[in-house]
Amino acid sequence: MTQKEKAKLVPVSREPALLTERDADKSPVLECIDLGITFGGLKAVDNFNVTIGRTEITGLIGPNGAGKTTVFNLLTKVYQPTHGTILLNGKDIHDLNTAQVNRAGIARTFQNIRLFGDMSVEQNITVAMDNQVHYTMPEGILRLPRFWKEERVMHERAMELLSIFHMEHLADAKASSLPYGAQRRLEILRALATNPSLLLLDEPAAGMNPSETAELMENICSIRDTFHIAVLLIEHDMNLVMNICEGIAVLNFGRVIAKGTPEDIQNNPEVIEAYLGKKKEA
Amino acid sequence: MTKKMKQFNSLKKTTKVDFATYFGVIAAFVIVTVLRSNGSLSRSTIGLLVPICCYMSMAVSLNLTVGILGELSLGHAGFMSVGAFTGIVVSQSLMNLIPNAPVRLALSMFVGALLAALVGLLIGTPVLRLQGDYLAIVTLAFGEIIKELINCLIIGCDEKGLHFVFNLSGNKTVDDLGLGANGTAIIKGAQGATGTTAIASFTAGFILVMLTLLIVLNLTRSRAGRAIMAIRDNHIAAQAIGLNLTKYKLMAFVTSAALAGAAGALFGLNYSSLQATKFNFNLSILVLVFVVLGGLGNIWGSLIAAAALTILPEALRPLHDYRMLIYAIVLIFVMLATNNPQAKAFFGRLLPHRRASAEKED
Numbered sequence: 001m002t003q004k005e006k007a008k009l010v011p012v013s014r015e016p017a018l019l020t021e022r023d024a025d026k027s028p029v030l031e032c033i034d035l036g037i038t039f040g041g042l043k044a045v046d047n048f049n050v051t052i053g054r055t056e057i058t059g060l061i062g063p064n065g066a067g068k069t070t071v072f073n074l075l076t077k078v079y080q081p082t083h084g085t086i087l088l089n090g091k092d093i094h095d096l097n098t099a100q101v102n103r104a105g106i107a108r109t110f111q112n113i114r115l116f117g118d119m120s121v122e123q124n125i126t127v128a129m130d131n132q133v134h135y136t137m138p139e140g141i142l143r144l145p146r147f148w149k150e151e152r153v154m155h156e157r158a159m160e161l162l163s164i165f166h167m168e169h170l171a172d173a174k175a176s177s178l179p180y181g182a183q184r185r186l187e188i189l190r191a192l193a194t195n196p197s198l199l200l201l202d203e204p205a206a207g208m209n210p211s212e213t214a215e216l217m218e219n220i221c222s223i224r225d226t227f228h229i230a231v232l233l234i235e236h237d238m239n240l241v242m243n244i245c246e247g248i249a250v251l252n253f254g255r256v257i258a259k260g261t262p263e264d265i266q267n268n269p270e271v272i273e274a275y276l277g278k279k280k281e282a
Numbered sequence: 283m284t285k286k287m288k289q290f291n292s293l294k295k296t297t298k299v300d301f302a303t304y305f306g307v308i309a310a311f312v313i314v315t316v317l318r319s320n321g322s323l324s325r326s327t328i329g330l331l332v333p334i335c336c337y338m339s340m341a342v343s344l345n346l347t348v349g350i351l352g353e354l355s356l357g358h359a360g361f362m363s364v365g366a367f368t369g370i371v372v373s374q375s376l377m378n379l380i381p382n383a384p385v386r387l388a389l390s391m392f393v394g395a396l397l398a399a400l401v402g403l404l405i406g407t408p409v410l411r412l413q414g415d416y417l418a419i420v421t422l423a424f425g426e427i428i429k430e431l432i433n434c435l436i437i438g439c440d441e442k443g444l445h446f447v448f449n450l451s452g453n454k455t456v457d458d459l460g461l462g463a464n465g466t467a468i469i470k471g472a473q474g475a476t477g478t479t480a481i482a483s484f485t486a487g488f489i490l491v492m493l494t495l496l497i498v499l500n501l502t503r504s505r506a507g508r509a510i511m512a513i514r515d516n517h518i519a520a521q522a523i524g525l526n527l528t529k530y531k532l533m534a535f536v537t538s539a540a541l542a543g544a545a546g547a548l549f550g551l552n553y554s555s556l557q558a559t560k561f562n563f564n565l566s567i568l569v570l571v572f573v574v575l576g577g578l579g580n581i582w583g584s585l586i587a588a589a590a591l592t593i594l595p596e597a598l599r600p601l602h603d604y605r606m607l608i609y610a611i612v613l614i615f616v617m618l619a620t621n622n623p624q625a626k627a628f629f630g631r632l633l634p635h636r637r638a639s640a641e642k643e644d
Contacts, residue, residue, distance in 0.1 A: 076522060102524035110522075116515035118579075119508065127508040128523040137533060140504030141497055147504065172294070194523050 027090060029054050029105075029198050029230045030075070035084035036254075037074055044070045045254045048084065052198065052247075057224055057231045059241040061265075062251035063274060068234045069111055071251070072200050075232075076108050077101045089197060103131050107196035109187040111203050111234075117176035121167065124175050124186055125158040128193035161189045164219065164226075180207050185219075192227065199223070201233040205240050213237055217244050242266065250274065300499045303582040307495065311488045318484075326596060334592045335487025336362075336549040339494040341572035341584035343541035346498050348570065349579035350507065351534040352514030353410070357421030358569050360428040361539040362546035363561035364401050365394035367432055369547025370475045370556070374468045375439040383481040391490070391547040398543020401428075402536040410531040413517060417535075425566050432558035433472050440465025474557035475550065482552035490548055491585070494541050499581060501537065510534045575616060 028051045035048040045067045052058050060068050073079045075086060077098050086093050088104055096104060116124050133154065135146040162168045165185040170178065175186060184204060191199055204220070205213045217240050224231055235241050241248060242262040250258040250265060252274040258265055265271055293301075314331065317323050340362060347355045369390035380386045401424075409420045436447040436454065440462035447458050449471050456467040469475045501507045509530045512520045517527060550556050572591060576583030594612060598605045619625045 078518075098521040099524045099526055102522060108522055110519065114516045114519035114522075116512045116519065118515050119511055123508050123511075127505070127512045127525075130505055130509055131524045133505050135505070137501070137504070137506050140506055141500045143500060151504075190519075190523060 027054070028052055029089060030232070031085075031087040032075075033085045033087070035071075035074060035081055035086060037070065037079055037082045043254050045074060045251075048074075048251075048256060050249050050256070050259070052230050052232060054197075054230055055224055055228050056247060057220065057233070057245050059245035059248040060232060060234045060251060061236070061238075061241055061248060066251040067254040068251055069202060070254075072108060072202055072234065075101075075200060076106055102194055102196070105197035106200060107191035107194045107198075108200035109184070109191050109202055109204065111206070113180075113183050113187055115175040115183055115186060115190070117174070119175055120172050121162070121175055121178065121186060122155070122158050122171040124190050125161055125193045126154045128190045129154050129157065129195075132195060158193070161193060164223065165189065181212055184208070185216075188219075188223075192223065196229060198230045198232065201231060201235075203234055203236065205235055205237045213240055216240070220244055296503065299582070300503070303495060303499070303585070304492070306582065307488070307491055307585065311484075314484070327593075330592060330596060331484045332482045332487045332552040333549065334589050335484070335491050336545040336552075337569065337572065337588040337592050338491050338585050339545035339548075340542055340569045341576065341588040342491075342494050342498050342581055343538045343545070344569050345573045345576070345579065345581060345584045346501070346534050346541075347538040348573050349577075349584075350498075350502055350514065351510050351531060351538075353531065353535070354415060354418040355421045355535070355538070356418050356563070356566050356570070357423075357425030357428075358538075358542055359561040359563070359565035360421070360425035361398040361402060361542035362549065362565070363428055363432060363558060365391075365398045365543030365546030366550030366556060366561070367435070367469060367475060367558070368397045368543070369394035370478050370550045371437055371439075371444070371468050372547075373481060373551055374466070374475075374478060375444060377479065384483075384486065387481050387483075387486055387548070387551060390551060391486075391544045394547030394550075395540040395544040398546065399536050399540035402539025403532065406532045406535040406539075407528075410535060411528050422563070422566075425561075425563055429558050429561060432469070435469050436467065436471050437469040438465055438467040472557070474555065474559075476555045478551065478554050478556065480552055480554050482548050486548060490544060494545075495581065495585075497537065497541065501534075502581075506530060506533055571613070575613070575620075577620070 030050075030052040032048050032050045036046045037044050038046075048071060050058070060071060062068055070079065074081050077093065077096060077100075081094075088101075088106060091104070093101055093104060116127065119127070133150050135144070135150050139147050159168055159171065162171060165182075165188075167182065167185065167189075170182065175183070178186060184207070188199075188201065188204065201220070205216055208216060220231060220233070221244055223229070233241075233245070242265075245262060248258075248260065248262055248265045249256050250268075250271050257270050257274060258268045260268070314323070318328060340358060344355065344358045347353055347358075372393045373386050373390040376386055376389070380389065405420060405424055406417075409417050434449045436449055436456060436459060438445045438456065438459040438461045441464060442462060445459040445461060445465070447454050454471075456470055459465070459467065461467070466477070468478075502511070509520070509525050510533070512523070512525060513527055513530055521527060546561075568591070569588075572588040573584055575591070576585070576587035591613075595605060595609055598608050601608055
């Protein structure tokens with residue numbers, strides 16, 4: 001798939017050509033090879049080897065301070081890795097910066113919500129479609145036909161995205177005035193609006209009650225199915241992780257201590273030790 | 283007709299506010315023009331009309347940098363100065379070539395805007411790559427430097443074209459230009475530009491304000507404006523959704539500089555004599571006060587604040603020595619009143635679009 005084709009602004013429901021192409025391609029969306037970063041002498045992440053399939057939901061779990069968010073920051077180039085390679089759709093992203101990585105196909109949400117607070121909900125989503133819009137600044141100021149055409153498509157697409165979480169009625173509300181859960185959902189929609197091939201979710205269920213979490217689980221799966229994208233999520237809610245993730249990687253002190261299906265992970269003695277500590281020898 | 287009304291009612295709140303702003307400026311222009319033709323305006327008030335238009339344009343353009351981009355600029359008068367002296371040079375040197383004053387004025391303002399934009403680009407390119415208050419520091423220095431530079435500038439014009447002398451040593455005069463017999467000096471170093479033919483008009487000022495509004499408002503409501511506001515609200519998230527921070531910051535800053543340049547050209551061509559020291563730090567701060575008082579990101583607020591704070595010192599002139607004291611007290615009261623929740627609620631009841639948002643917050 002070329003960059004040009006991807007940059008087309010298509011309403012969500014009408015994207016069949018792109019989807020079949022994505023499905024046909026069985027190569028992984030993301031490959032991390034020996035990825036690592038050291039801060040001074042501290043190896044925050046070390047030898048991180050994870051491969052994510054094209055429409056796979058992968059969980060990244062581990063105790064506090066294990067380096068999970070650091071992995072996200074490495075993948076989005078907030079930090080430049082000190083060693084290792086990241087292949088996105090088979091291409092090395094070593095020389096790209098955060099904005100370019102997003103345009104190459106990785107979108108993320110943040111652990112501590114980072115919305116554009118003074119902008120409306122709809123604007124928060126349409127601003128993320130910037131990479132798919134073509135009208136120039138003079139066209140925008142003079143309001144030439146392309147401005148109206150693309151703005152209308154953006155509006156329609158924003159409404160379609162909002163309908164995923166049934167938030168259409170909030171389109172004109174100020175983003176900072178939303179309740180906490182809605183802000184988290186809006187962040188996911190904003191990330192989706194950039195048309196990614198890999199979605200990184202940093203604790204999407206934080207601060208949500210069990211029924212909200214259950215709804216979120218359904219939403220994550222349906223997002224994966226509608227958009228045919230891969231999802232990598234950090235989450236402490238084991239119910240969510242074990243139910244929707246097809247693969248799980250467990251991180252402790254910057255190292256992957258276990259990888260596998262949810263069943264493997266649940267029975268892995270090293271994982272249990274990392275979370276609960278060692279059993280005292282009798 | 284009813285279809286048109288329906289269309290208007292379905293417009294977004296922001297679009298309605300924009301239309302109200304345009305309408306307000308047009309209404310003000312019509313009222314002032316009528317009053318002027320009646321002869322009910324005093325001479326000093328008429329003299330204030332063009333500067334008020336310039337300050338309005340300055341305030342709206344600075345609001346783009348400070349309110350919408352969220353970067354502090356303390357050298358807006360510097361861009362105005364660049365535009366003013368460029369405009370004067372263009373207008374004076376093309377006097378014979380383009381005898382039509384409005385056309386010459388338009389061209390002068392355009393070239394003034396262009397040069398100010400270029401200077402803005404030069405300053406912005408390195409500084410806007412950084413996060414933090416660096417722009418404030420650099421623009422503060424720029425305002426002072428440009429003032430001194432223009433103080434050293436001697437420019438004249440004869441049939442061969444423009445002549446420049448840069449008077450760094452301080453002992454060069456107009457004679458060093460080597461002008462022909464019919465040549466005239468346009469800018470004379472520390473003396474500034476004298477003998478300028480004042481061609482600015484209130485109509486030109488009105489058109490400038492409308493153009494500034496059109497550019498700033500339409501920019502804000504387009505993809506570029508959304509990107510600029512996103513950078514203001516959270517630059518980390520803005521990067522994470524693929525926005526090129528430097529590009530959009532530069533876009534806002536250079537547009538703002540260009541508009542200040544156009545306003546400067548109009549301002550410069552309103553007086554027969556103008557010195558570079560007019561565009562000092564105080565003027566930059568004055569424009570910033572317009573913006574802060576009118577509300578950051580609030581365009582019509584900037585317009586009203588610019589007009590009110592230009593008229594107020596003149597209106598207080600009969601108070602002599604107490605003038606600036608009263609001016610300061612009025613400023614403080616306005617700021618207190620606009621930040622008071624009760625006063626806000628009172629204004630909210632007056633304005634229907636405010637009421638809707640106020641109710642939502644309750």
